[in-house]
Amino acid sequence: MKIKLLILSLAAATAWSGCRNNSAELENISDSTAVVYMPQAVIAPAVYSFEISGKGDSIVYGACYGGPHSPASDINVKFKVDASLTDHFNTNNFTSYPVLPEGSYELEQSSATIPAGRFSTAPLNLVVHMDKLDGVGSYLLPVTIETSMKVNEKLRTAYFLISGRYAANPFPMLDRSNWNITGFSSEETTGEGATNGHAIHSLDGDTATFWSTRWKASKPGPPHYITIDTQVEQKIHGISITGRTDKNTGEVKATGNPKNIIVELSRDGATWNYTESFTLANDKVSTVYLAYAQQARFVKLTVNTSQGDIYLTHIAEINAF
Numbered sequence: 001m002k003i004k005l006l007i008l009s010l011a012a013a014t015a016w017s018g019c020r021n022n023s024a025e026l027e028n029i030s031d032s033t034a035v036v037y038m039p040q041a042v043i044a045p046a047v048y049s050f051e052i053s054g055k056g057d058s059i060v061y062g063a064c065y066g067g068p069h070s071p072a073s074d075i076n077v078k079f080k081v082d083a084s085l086t087d088h089f090n091t092n093n094f095t096s097y098p099v100l101p102e103g104s105y106e107l108e109q110s111s112a113t114i115p116a117g118r119f120s121t122a123p124l125n126l127v128v129h130m131d132k133l134d135g136v137g138s139y140l141l142p143v144t145i146e147t148s149m150k151v152n153e154k155l156r157t158a159y160f161l162i163s164g165r166y167a168a169n170p171f172p173m174l175d176r177s178n179w180n181i182t183g184f185s186s187e188e189t190t191g192e193g194a195t196n197g198h199a200i201h202s203l204d205g206d207t208a209t210f211w212s213t214r215w216k217a218s219k220p221g222p223p224h225y226i227t228i229d230t231q232v233e234q235k236i237h238g239i240s241i242t243g244r245t246d247k248n249t250g251e252v253k254a255t256g257n258p259k260n261i262i263v264e265l266s267r268d269g270a271t272w273n274y275t276e277s278f279t280l281a282n283d284k285v286s287t288v289y290l291a292y293a294q295q296a297r298f299v300k301l302t303v304n305t306s307q308g309d310i311y312l313t314h315i316a317e318i319n320a321f
Helices: 002-021 087-092
Strands: 035-037 048-050 056-061 065-067 073-082 105-107 111-114 123-127 140-145 157-165 180-184 224-242 258-266 270-278 285-306 316-321
Touching: 048 056, 048 111, 056 157, 073 105, 087 140, 087 157, 224 258, 270 285, 285 316
Parallel strands: 048 157
Antiparallel strands: 035 065, 056 123, 073 111, 073 140, 105 123, 140 157, 180 224, 224 285, 224 316, 258 270, 258 285
16 A cells, blocks of 8 residues: 555656646746655655565655756755664654664665656665564664755655564464463462362463462452463563363353453563553464563463453463464
C-alpha cells in the first residue's frame, strides 16, 4: 500500500507539472517558493509490517521538488540515516521506539538527482532484513535529506516505523528440566485431588494436570501470578501457555484460562526490567512473542483477567522459547 501511495505521489507531481505548464497564472510566480521534500514524510511515522524471514523486504523512498515550475537544472539530493532523530521523535510523540539496528537495513543509494524539468528522483529502495531483528516490536528508522535547495523542514525527514511478525514459531522451547517455581499468588491444594491443582503442575509436562488458584477454602480474585526461576540466564523470545481442557470433552475449558496477562522478565529475580501485556484467545495453546527479545533468568506471569471473567485461573503448562 505504501509503495502504491508513493507511486501515486510521484505521478501526481509529474501531472501537476503538466498542468502548471499550461497555466498562465503560474508563469509569473517566483521559483523562490520551491522546496525539496520527502513524500514519505507526509505520514509520520510511515508504518510497515513484514513477515520475519530470510528474504529482504523493500520500502520505497525518494525526494520531490515542489514549486510553480519544473527545476531549470539538476538538483542533487543526499539521503542519510540519522539515528539521533529517534530521540527527537520519541520525545515529541511520547513514544519509546528503539532505532532500527545497523546491519538490518540498506539504503539503495545515498544520493540521487531530481533531473531538470522533472519533479522527483527515481524511486529508491530501502531494504530491510527482518531476520536481523530480535522481536516483533516496532523499530524506528529516520531517513533525512540534504540538498543545496530550500527544503520543507516539516518534510525533510521520513520516519519509517517497521515491525515484524512470524508465520510460525521458529524457536525451540527452552529446556525446563531444572526450572523451579519461586512464588505464586495461591494454589488449590485439595479441591483438585492430591496430584493436581498445585503450581508445580504447570511445569510437569502433563497437559492433563494444571495449576489452579484457590477456590475451595477461599476464592481470591485476580490478579494471580506465578514466578519461575529457569536457573540460567538466556535469551527469551516469548512464552507459550497451554490452557486447561475439559476432562470429559477434551476441548479447551470455557472459563478460567488466562485472558489478559502480563509477562515480566528479570536477571536476578528482584528487578523486573521488562514488562509486556498480552490479550489471549481461549485456545488450547497460546503463543506470545516479545516485542523485544530479552536476556533473562526469571519469568513472572500475572493473570489480570481469566476467560469468562471469573475469579480463578488455571494453566496446564508454561513454556518459554
